[in-house]
Every structure is written in structure tokens, then in C-alpha cells.
Amino acid sequence: MMLHQIEFLIEGYLLPPTMEKLRVSENLILEKVWRMSPESRLSHEAADYAIAYVGTCTTKEKHFFLVARDYLNFFLQIYSLVANQRVIARQGIGIPLDDMSSLGAKSVGWGGFQKFHAQHEAKIDSFSKPILETKKRFLLLLPDRQRIMESSLGLALKFYYFARLARQWEEVVIHLMIAGEALLITGNEAKAKNLSRRLSTLIAENETQKAEISKKILKLYGLRSGIVHGGGKKPSWVDAQFLYNYVGRAIECGLSLRHLSKKELVAKLDKA
DSSP: OEEEEEEEEEESSOSOTTOOEEEEETTEEEEEEEEOSHHHHHHTGGGGEEEEEEEEEEOTTSOHHHHHHHHHHHHHHHHHHHHOOOOEEEEEEEEEOSOGGGTTTSOOOOTTEEEOOOSSOOOOSTTTHHHHHHHHHHHHHGGGHHHHHTSHHHHHHHHHHHHHHOSSHHHHHHHHHHHHHHHHOOSSSOHHHHHHHHHHHHHOSSHHHHHHHHHHHHHHHHHHHHHHHSOSOOOOHHHHHHHHHHHHHHHHHHHHTTTSOHHHHHHHHHHO
16 A cells, blocks of 8 residues: 655635644645735735645555545535635645655645744634534545445535536536536436425425425526526526525535435435
């Protein structure tokens, strides 16, 4: 077996201002860095970077970089769901690792970036909650990671993450509808009708909410159809926020019901 440490530069708000470093798991450490440039100091861009140290234990035949990237991507996808934030991992740098306990002790480093040093002791506050909740959720789901990511639930989680990376509302709507369909649509069926009914059943707390959500999903699906087929009204920021909320909650429910197959989940919703 071979041990490697891969460093990824993370772009996007991940660690709060007072948190210098966070050990997420045996194989993942996050460390805050600053971008050292006059422009970043003026725009406060420096606060939006971190280094992820990912430790891998692989055979010679297995590519350690791909293993590390998949592990980190799972964490970032959960973070985007929990924190509603846009984060992306840039190209990684790999070095040999003696043992997992030394993960993060040595750093190749990134040109133009410097490690962050907190001016005061880190404390648990509202800014810390998203990353700490992500850590908790990640560790809970980690034993099922491979099964989740190879299922339709993993596909839904992946496209929700893609939606967070999108720059245009049209892309957001398309990615989120793919996520919803991956989670709740099977085979060749009436997608708009069944997606609106099943998703509203999954996340609504009462019949009034169910009717409201179902109606809104049908409208948003119409926007999606207009985008992919040409013509129609363009989606707005408000439309995107509704869809982020609904699909995000549906994926959260799907993760809590991950013991069910997609077929079992759909059957359960159709009977409700």
C-alpha cells in the first residue's frame, strides 16, 4: 500500500474568520490561507481560500489523486447542501506521506498564498455552524459514501453541487431539475407531474404546503422546459432560490432515507 498527501486549493467561503484549521476526519484537514495581493486585500477576497490536505492509502494500480479528489468532492457537495455556499477545489499537488497522523505537517504550498493566523482564539459561533454541521454530517454519511455516490441519490447530490457552481439562473434551474429527476423520477413517465407530486410529498409538512410546493414545482419545470427547448420566460433569482430550497430539502430527506433504494423511495411516496 502507498500513502499520499494531496493538497487542494479550495476557492469559496469554507472556514470562518476565527478558524485557522479544522481536522474533519483522519483523511481530511482544512487550513485557512490568504491570497497575498493588493487586489485581494482591497476586496477582502483573501478570506475565501483554504487548503485541503487529503490523505490516501492506495495500491500501485489505483490512482491516488482520483481517490483523494472523490473523497474531497463528497465533503464539498455536503457542504454546499448544508451551507448554501459555492466552493470548488482547484488542481491538487501530491507528495508521499509517512503515516496518516502526519497529514498536513508538511506542505508543498501554493504560490501567492499564505497561511492564516487568527488574531484571537477560535470560538463556536454562528459563522462556525455551517462547517461544523458539515463535518458532523460528513462523518455520519462517510461509511455509506461509495453506495451513495454510485446511486441516483449521489447523482442528485452532485447536480445540486453543480447548481451552486453555476453562474447563470438558466444553468441553476437545469442542474436542479436534473437533481430532482435523479432522485424521484424512474423510467419513461410524466416527469413534471410526478416530480411535483413526489417532491412535495417528500418535503411538505402539511397538505397546504404540499399543494403550494407542487404548484410551484410545476411552474418551475415549465421554466426548465422553456430553457432546454428554446423560448419561454427566463428564470429569476427568486425562482432559483425556491428551487434550491425545495431540491435541497428533498436531497436531505433522501440522505436520511438512504437505506431505501430509489424504487422503494418512489413507491413509498406514491402510496402516501
